[in-house]
Amino acid sequence: MSDTQTQAYPVDRIRADFPILAQDHHHGTPLIYLDNAASSQKPLTVIEALDDYYRRYNANVHRGIHKLSEEATAAYEKARITVKTFINAASKREIIFTRGTTEGINLVAQTWGRANLQPGDVVVASVMEHHSNIVPWQILAQEKGFSLRFVPVTGDGQLDPDAYRRLLDAGDVKLVTLMHTSNVLGTINPVTELAQMAHEAGALILIDGAQSVPHMPIDVQALDVDFFAFSGHKMCGPTGIGVLYGKRHLLDAMPPWMGGGDMIARVTLEGSTWNDLPYKFEAGTPIIAGAIGLGCAIDYLTSLGMEAIHAHEQALIQYALERLSEVPGVTVYGPADAAYKGAVAAFTLDGVHAHDVAQILDSQGIAVRAGHHCAMPLHDDLGLNATARASFYLYNTVSEVDALIDGLYAVKRAFGLSG
Amino acid sequence: MDMYRENILDHAQHQRNKGIVEPADVDYEAENALCGDRLRLTLRLDASGRIEALGWQGAGCAISQASASMLGEAILGKTVDEALAVTRQDILDMLGIPLTMNRLKCALLSLKALNVGLRGVDYWQQAHEHDED
Numbered sequence: 001m002s003d004t005q006t007q008a009y010p011v012d013r014i015r016a017d018f019p020i021l022a023q024d025h026h027h028g029t030p031l032i033y034l035d036n037a038a039s040s041q042k043p044l045t046v047i048e049a050l051d052d053y054y055r056r057y058n059a060n061v062h063r064g065i066h067k068l069s070e071e072a073t074a075a076y077e078k079a080r081i082t083v084k085t086f087i088n089a090a091s092k093r094e095i096i097f098t099r100g101t102t103e104g105i106n107l108v109a110q111t112w113g114r115a116n117l118q119p120g121d122v123v124v125a126s127v128m129e130h131h132s133n134i135v136p137w138q139i140l141a142q143e144k145g146f147s148l149r150f151v152p153v154t155g156d157g158q159l160d161p162d163a164y165r166r167l168l169d170a171g172d173v174k175l176v177t178l179m180h181t182s183n184v185l186g187t188i189n190p191v192t193e194l195a196q197m198a199h200e201a202g203a204l205i206l207i208d209g210a211q212s213v214p215h216m217p218i219d220v221q222a223l224d225v226d227f228f229a230f231s232g233h234k235m236c237g238p239t240g241i242g243v244l245y246g247k248r249h250l251l252d253a254m255p256p257w258m259g260g261g262d263m264i265a266r267v268t269l270e271g272s273t274w275n276d277l278p279y280k281f282e283a284g285t286p287i288i289a290g291a292i293g294l295g296c297a298i299d300y301l302t303s304l305g306m307e308a309i310h311a312h313e314q315a316l317i318q319y320a321l322e323r324l325s326e327v328p329g330v331t332v333y334g335p336a337d338a339a340y341k342g343a344v345a346a347f348t349l350d351g352v353h354a355h356d357v358a359q360i361l362d363s364q365g366i367a368v369r370a371g372h373h374c375a376m377p378l379h380d381d382l383g384l385n386a387t388a389r390a391s392f393y394l395y396n397t398v399s400e401v402d403a404l405i406d407g408l409y410a411v412k413r414a415f416g417l418s419g
Numbered sequence: 420m421d422m423y424r425e426n427i428l429d430h431a432q433h434q435r436n437k438g439i440v441e442p443a444d445v446d447y448e449a450e451n452a453l454c455g456d457r458l459r460l461t462l463r464l465d466a467s468g469r470i471e472a473l474g475w476q477g478a479g480c481a482i483s484q485a486s487a488s489m490l491g492e493a494i495l496g497k498t499v500d501e502a503l504a505v506t507r508q509d510i511l512d513m514l515g516i517p518l519t520m521n522r523l524k525c526a527l528l529s530l531k532a533l534n535v536g537l538r539g540v541d542y543w544q545q546a547h548e549h550d551e552d
Contacts, residue, residue, distance in 0.1 A: 070520060070521055073520050
């Protein structure tokens, strides 16, 4: 990485915003946190925003006439507008707060899917999908009798474009549901083109943005996606909060999913009518502190600039790919070109199981993930049981990549492997 | 308490144009999902398209009742276009008080009934969506 890049991006100052990074992982061993694809750390501003809500203006939203409820309502709805601006939705009514990406996908399956899919219809997903974008469709397919088909992944970790074309050309595709960035391969899928092709085939498209929104600028209108789901906790926000974006005319036509308070216009014992968007899909007391925290996280990301964050991570993954390739026995999966890859490196080390790699790295203060990363079909496709995964974020540094490489040599020494 | 100024209590307690017009050219009941209050607005137009008769019914807070009473006075005898030209700010000016987010829905319930009743829910959402926010 060039000196210019490191100087332009104030990574030391950014690290100081994250209290957890200042602590030792084990006594005397600093924390090197490389499990960001699973969950990111939180800046102090987000932690303080949660604290401030609970200390100073904790109250339920929307119905209260008292001052605390007014303040909580204003903060909750301000967070919705912050999300709308961040992903450039057309209206704040297209922003539905959920528990996370998983809930967003399940919401689409259980409302749009349940109302619109029938025997003979096809839903297209891909082999690289996270379980959260496979299982909800399998559950619904069992009930509704539609077919679920999968775009294969090429040797370079890309969605096979010809196979995608053939699946669409075969007809009857009602929905395409794909991840934006792979949580294992790092592949950044060409969503604009995928969406255009889906629409030309008469299908809607849902995008799982869990691994893209935290790392790069997102414009849902430019992408022209119909649904877009993501999670707060991977983007400096709290756990338990996520967002489902949907085009308004689709959300308007969809039946509600969960019933309860806040989602109704009127309830009688004979039946009920539904509230306006987005409240129709937000039954029950919402995740108020979580939404406020997510809004605060977005403000933090925006203050750094999503382009700058993306550029920093691209430089990091490029450097990491170079260094990993130097370690004998290491195989990295996914695109070899960092330009098509998010800041994720899933790898294997010959002769050592991924769990053992992760355990020995942990003893050196390095947190990585090991396993199937909720992508068992992809690992089956790769012929692997498990991979180790290092995933980077806005606060990671070149020297942390170096520490990972040193750690891998230590793993090899522990297992008596040469080189 | 500023929110319950004399003019609001006057309109809330002595509601103008309360009742239902029959026959009516417009008959629409709007709901405030936040509190469950309802407001039914009925209008009859003359041959030239002016509002010649107006009546409303509803159970609600002083703010929603006063704004319905004030809006009814303001638009009786006006053309449909003139009635549709009433804005959120006009309502707030008539009430003359600052309102918090949760109370705006109360204040605008009658304006919503007027707009949706005359032009449909899409028109209301496009013309006034941000007013409710």
